[in-house]
Amino acid sequence: MTVARDEVADRLRNLQEGICRSFEGLDGVSRFRSDRWTRPEGGGGDTRILQGDGPVEKAAVNWSAVWGPTPDRLSDSLAAGSSSFYATGLSIIVHPRNPYAPTFHANLRYFETDRGERWFGGGADLTPHYLFEEDARHFHRTLAEVCSRHPVGDYPAWKKACDDYFYLPHRGERRGVGGVFFDHLPATHPVWEMVYDLGTALTDLYLPILHRRIGLDYTEREVRWQLHRRARYAEFNLIWDRGTRFGLETGGRTESILASLPPRATWVYGFEPEPGSPEDELQALLRGEPRSWL
Numbered sequence: 001m002t003v004a005r006d007e008v009a010d011r012l013r014n015l016q017e018g019i020c021r022s023f024e025g026l027d028g029v030s031r032f033r034s035d036r037w038t039r040p041e042g043g044g045g046d047t048r049i050l051q052g053d054g055p056v057e058k059a060a061v062n063w064s065a066v067w068g069p070t071p072d073r074l075s076d077s078l079a080a081g082s083s084s085f086y087a088t089g090l091s092i093i094v095h096p097r098n099p100y101a102p103t104f105h106a107n108l109r110y111f112e113t114d115r116g117e118r119w120f121g122g123g124a125d126l127t128p129h130y131l132f133e134e135d136a137r138h139f140h141r142t143l144a145e146v147c148s149r150h151p152v153g154d155y156p157a158w159k160k161a162c163d164d165y166f167y168l169p170h171r172g173e174r175r176g177v178g179g180v181f182f183d184h185l186p187a188t189h190p191v192w193e194m195v196y197d198l199g200t201a202l203t204d205l206y207l208p209i210l211h212r213r214i215g216l217d218y219t220e221r222e223v224r225w226q227l228h229r230r231a232r233y234a235e236f237n238l239i240w241d242r243g244t245r246f247g248l249e250t251g252g253r254t255e256s257i258l259a260s261l262p263p264r265a266t267w268v269y270g271f272e273p274e275p276g277s278p279e280d281e282l283q284a285l286l287r288g289e290p291r292s293w294l
Contacts, residue, residue, distance in 0.1 A: 029054030127176030
């Protein structure tokens with residue numbers, strides 16, 4: 001029995017509702033604004049954006065289900081040569097205000113073409129501005145537990161794929177401390193159960209970390225470093241991210257595609273952290289070999 005794409009789309013939409021409520025509860029000040037849109041070629045989505053003066057400076061929890069003719073030039077090789085496609089997915093990005101609180105990203109997606117190819121992709125990763133090893137261990141341990149609940153789960157392989165994917169070749173450094181990343185998994189029920197389980201665990205992955213960090217005291221020094229690291233985040237999303245490229249190639253809604261970008265970032269020419277500082281410690285970690293956090 002095959003996975004029904006309408007079921008995938010509906011359950012991802014329900015996840016969007018629950019995740020938005022969780023972040024609103026933590027922020028305590030601002031609420032998500034719903035921006036529903038349609039795509040002329042087929043389908044549409046609901047972009048949920050939280051921007052305000054609370055602990056969460058910006059968050060986007062976006063759902064979409066789109067279809068139509070496959071563009072002549074498409075980066076995804078499995079879709080190349082097809083005449084039509086369908087895609088549904090949920091993406092989450094959180095940029096906290098406190099520099100000690102890490103940025104969080106997750107994505108769950110389903111894709112099919114008229115040639116019969118059908119697959120799942122997704123993952124979750126953590127991008128700290130300051131290294132707290134207990135946060136990285138919690139994040140990876142929770143991901144490994146989700147994977148261990150499913151025979152199709154492969155935390156070691158997906159952890160490596162995440163380290164390899166979220167890498168900025170032009171900077172020689174990784175974006176953060178990683179997580180898991182998988183793509184082109186067959187659209188079977190066991191895979192869908194694992195993907196949905198990951199979706200339900202996203203708040204367990206991140207909210208405990210956010211609770212620990214959003215109340216810490218910080219100064220302008222930490223903010224300057226945060227804005228510097230956010231610039232690296234923006235560079236990855238604009239230059240290397242496949243999701244950004246796919247959305248633009250398929251005529252997606254630009255405002256929603258770029259909702260993942262941080263609200264503020266700075267590019268200071270030749271900026272380097274002070275040797276031996278916490279900022280230098282993080283930079284050395286990101287430029288070194290990936291670590292095991294379990």
